[in-house]
Amino acid sequence: MSGSIQTQHTVFALDCPDAPALAGFYATLLGWEVDRTDPDAEWVDVRPSSGDVGYHIACQQVEHYRAPEWPVGDIAQQAHLDFYVTSIAEAEPCVIAAGGTRHATQPSETGSFVVYLDPVGHPFCLCLVDSGD
Structure with a gap:
């Protein structure tokens, strides 16, 4: 089938x-x-x-x-969420106010997405709607 x-x-x-x-x-x-x-x-x-x-x-x-360890570690990321926004700079304060944190590792060279962690360590990204990454 x-x-x-x-x-x-x-x-x-x-x-x-x-x-x-x-x-x-x-x-x-x-x-x-x-x-x-x-x-x-x-x-x-x-x-x-x-x-x-x-x-x-x-x-x-x-x-x-056990929280995932990203980008390297014994506990793999396994999955993550991407939220597409028109402005990362405007959305980031909402992440911080809700209890999220900006990850120390930021792989985007253009700034078209930023990696964050939710309160229990799941990585997620804010991505620009028109990003090319």
Whole structure:
């Protein structure tokens, strides 16, 4: 059988030590909403406040969580998120205010993207909408 699946919705799940806290970070950063149907659940969804756009982020609490080490280390990055913005300089204060940090390593030679870490160490990038990197 060949072809592709036709998804109705896509979820990007991030492991973490505290699902509500990480969900709060991404909700604050993106202006989305935390959707927590079960207050004791170890899975918390973060959804766009504009309704279902076909994707959302989920935070999954796991025991013995270890943050990825990027760009080198024993614990590989495994995945990361890219958020496309019209101005990194204008968006960066939102990252910092929400609890994110700018990573010491910045591989973009042109400044068309900047690497950050969420509060539990997942790398993510702010990328310029019209970037060539």
